[in-house]
Amino acid sequence: MKQHNLRTVIGFEVRRALSKKRFWFLTLLLPIAIGIVLALVIFGNTVASNNFDNQSDAEFSFTYSDESGFIDPVIAAALAGTVTDGDAEAIAAVRAGGQDAHFVYPADLTTTPIEVYGVDRGLFENGKYVDIARQVLSMSAQDQIGNPMLTVLAVGNVPVSATTFADGKVASGLMGVIPPLIFLVMFFLIFTLLANQMLTSTLEEKENRVTEMILTTLNPNALISGKIISLFIVGLVQALVFLLPVLVGFFFFRSTLNLPNIDLSSFIVDPAQMIVGALIAIGGFALFTGTTVAIGAVMPTARDAGNIFGALIALMIVPLYAGSLVISDPQNPVVQIFTYFPYSAPITAMLRNAFGSLAGWEAAIVITGLFLLSAIVLRIAARLFRTGSIQYNNRVSLKAVFSRSK
Amino acid sequence: MASSEDSLVHIDHFKMQFAGVTVIEDLSFNVQRGETFGFLGSNGSGKTTTLRALLGIIQADSGTLHIDGRPFKPEDGSRLGYLPEERGLYKKESVLTVMTYFGELKGLSKKAAASWSMNYLERVGLGDKAKSRVDKLSGGQQQKVQLGVTIMNDPELLILDEPTKGFDPVNRRLLMDIIDERKSNGSTVLMVTHQMEEVERLCDRIILLKQGRAEAYGTVAEVQNQFGGTMIRTNYSGEIPMSPHYEVTTRERNYAELTLTDSTDEGEILRELVNAGVLVRSFTPSKLSLDEIFVKVYGEQNEPGDT
Numbered sequence: 001m002k003q004h005n006l007r008t009v010i011g012f013e014v015r016r017a018l019s020k021k022r023f024w025f026l027t028l029l030l031p032i033a034i035g036i037v038l039a040l041v042i043f044g045n046t047v048a049s050n051n052f053d054n055q056s057d058a059e060f061s062f063t064y065s066d067e068s069g070f071i072d073p074v075i076a077a078a079l080a081g082t083v084t085d086g087d088a089e090a091i092a093a094v095r096a097g098g099q100d101a102h103f104v105y106p107a108d109l110t111t112t113p114i115e116v117y118g119v120d121r122g123l124f125e126n127g128k129y130v131d132i133a134r135q136v137l138s139m140s141a142q143d144q145i146g147n148p149m150l151t152v153l154a155v156g157n158v159p160v161s162a163t164t165f166a167d168g169k170v171a172s173g174l175m176g177v178i179p180p181l182i183f184l185v186m187f188f189l190i191f192t193l194l195a196n197q198m199l200t201s202t203l204e205e206k207e208n209r210v211t212e213m214i215l216t217t218l219n220p221n222a223l224i225s226g227k228i229i230s231l232f233i234v235g236l237v238q239a240l241v242f243l244l245p246v247l248v249g250f251f252f253f254r255s256t257l258n259l260p261n262i263d264l265s266s267f268i269v270d271p272a273q274m275i276v277g278a279l280i281a282i283g284g285f286a287l288f289t290g291t292t293v294a295i296g297a298v299m300p301t302a303r304d305a306g307n308i309f310g311a312l313i314a315l316m317i318v319p320l321y322a323g324s325l326v327i328s329d330p331q332n333p334v335v336q337i338f339t340y341f342p343y344s345a346p347i348t349a350m351l352r353n354a355f356g357s358l359a360g361w362e363a364a365i366v367i368t369g370l371f372l373l374s375a376i377v378l379r380i381a382a383r384l385f386r387t388g389s390i391q392y393n394n395r396v397s398l399k400a401v402f403s404r405s406k
Numbered sequence: 407m408a409s410s411e412d413s414l415v416h417i418d419h420f421k422m423q424f425a426g427v428t429v430i431e432d433l434s435f436n437v438q439r440g441e442t443f444g445f446l447g448s449n450g451s452g453k454t455t456t457l458r459a460l461l462g463i464i465q466a467d468s469g470t471l472h473i474d475g476r477p478f479k480p481e482d483g484s485r486l487g488y489l490p491e492e493r494g495l496y497k498k499e500s501v502l503t504v505m506t507y508f509g510e511l512k513g514l515s516k517k518a519a520a521s522w523s524m525n526y527l528e529r530v531g532l533g534d535k536a537k538s539r540v541d542k543l544s545g546g547q548q549q550k551v552q553l554g555v556t557i558m559n560d561p562e563l564l565i566l567d568e569p570t571k572g573f574d575p576v577n578r579r580l581l582m583d584i585i586d587e588r589k590s591n592g593s594t595v596l597m598v599t600h601q602m603e604e605v606e607r608l609c610d611r612i613i614l615l616k617q618g619r620a621e622a623y624g625t626v627a628e629v630q631n632q633f634g635g636t637m638i639r640t641n642y643s644g645e646i647p648m649s650p651h652y653e654v655t656t657r658e659r660n661y662a663e664l665t666l667t668d669s670t671d672e673g674e675i676l677r678e679l680v681n682a683g684v685l686v687r688s689f690t691p692s693k694l695s696l697d698e699i700f701v702k703v704y705g706e707q708n709e710p711g712d713t
Contacts, residue, residue: 004480004481005480005510005511008507008510008511011510012507012510016499016503204496208494208495208496208497209490209492209493209494210494210495210496212458212461212463212488212490212492212493213488213490213493213508213555214511215461215462215463215480216461216462216463216478216480216483216486216488217480217483217484217508217511217512218480218483218511219480222480386463386464387464390458390463390464390492
């Protein structure tokens, strides 16, 4: 049924949330921090990768001693390296600034570190000494193996394609788990980021004494629905802002950041799993926001409501602490309780759905339960809001609210 | 009692209890279209409860509460201007944002609401505050914004619950001007107030609520008559005699106020005083003021906070 003024409420709530400097400060804080870290990593990696090239241009020279016998003098010479036996003199020369660097390759390279001495060129530039010391050793070792393929095989860095079967069908494996887990991540992100906003959004009508004026222009159901929908929209905006640096990093700086080259087409998307995941996430969101609104309507201030809200958060995230049990033993009684108890159900069921242990009938029960309970809780929340929001300074008596018929 | 057919507000046998305590015992009254109606009563007599029930904010236990022939619904909010006793605004939003939002809720387009708001703010000297946050405004400035929100939809019915409560004299004047303006535009005004001089100046009819019932109901003159209402103010020399026709309610040196206790003609009282040897220098009969009636009706009550 069309609700009077619902669109106006959504527009107002979304606009004012997105126009707050505080919202953008908090929302951008994490991406900016990630961006700074990424920038540092990119800068560091760029400097490191350039070091070898720079060394080829003989920007710095080095001396070295080799007790291991693995260093090929020709390769070292090509990189401006000169062998020496006197480590002490060479180190003294570096200390005095007469020589750029000196490397000491020990007899047992597997247990004893390579000693690298260099003239300080700043935090990022100094990394070039270590890079070149390793590069000389690596190229020498490859040269001794004599076959580039063998070198790769020795490192073990070879692609492997594994296929497993479940119920006579090819199991989706990790590539099939990740897509439905996106709903769990989104649910968790939106809820934790917006928890405080959910709680205060309905309390503010009471705290600002605007309830009576509001209730003469719209039904409490419309107000609450509008607030929930706008919170969802704001949450999506926030999630997108968080995802942005990750996507930018993945698509534009993958090689610089040394990120694994994930083939997106290798993800296995099961439509049924995705639909179940989406429905559980939406049902869970509606249930938690409805409950939050009800708490806000009963309590006189945000501080009073905070304690009960804390318990609600705990109920929601407790399945994450039992995550390994949920994944490994879905029939365990504890996991079963978590699956069907409404407030722990969303995260438990989304986990089980992603790992393929949530049967169709179980999903149907959980989804139906979440939507039914959400509808009931929203109705109760609306009634509590109507009564509670004009009791400006007192906690609402539930007995009084429900003793009145409507 | 006026016919319910002509009335914009119709309340019939309204009853209300809270936690077993009767707040409204049995209340009936009508507010006619275009009139200004005073809803009077002491603190705790159930005025605010009645308004909230009339507007559907709380649920009545029983009785009929109609606006324009049917129970009020939020969809009718575009025809209503309501200034509640507990009033406030979204404090962390800008003045213009808040006014525009309420305008939209009351059925105006966003553009029309913003335009009206700017004109109103200019009129009340707050044009430069449109983009300020509400909580950066003084209390008096917030009251002006609140008044604007109440009337911005050109309401057919204006319900004002203690409208002058907390208002400074400037804003009280503004409010009175607005009520006069609304009256001349044909709006119906229903107001709860304790300011009896305002009632006498503005109201066509009134109701006095006491312990959940109508203690008096009608035009101001009718209510004054209902309470026996004639008082004689006199300056005199001598000794005012005891009489079954009046009661000396005030006596200060050579001045006295006599409240008539029956329908004896004022001329008869004058003769009685002269015959008793009183030298009467002035003799002014007048009706009881609403303030005096209010004190007479509620004087002995010791009420808790309003409900």
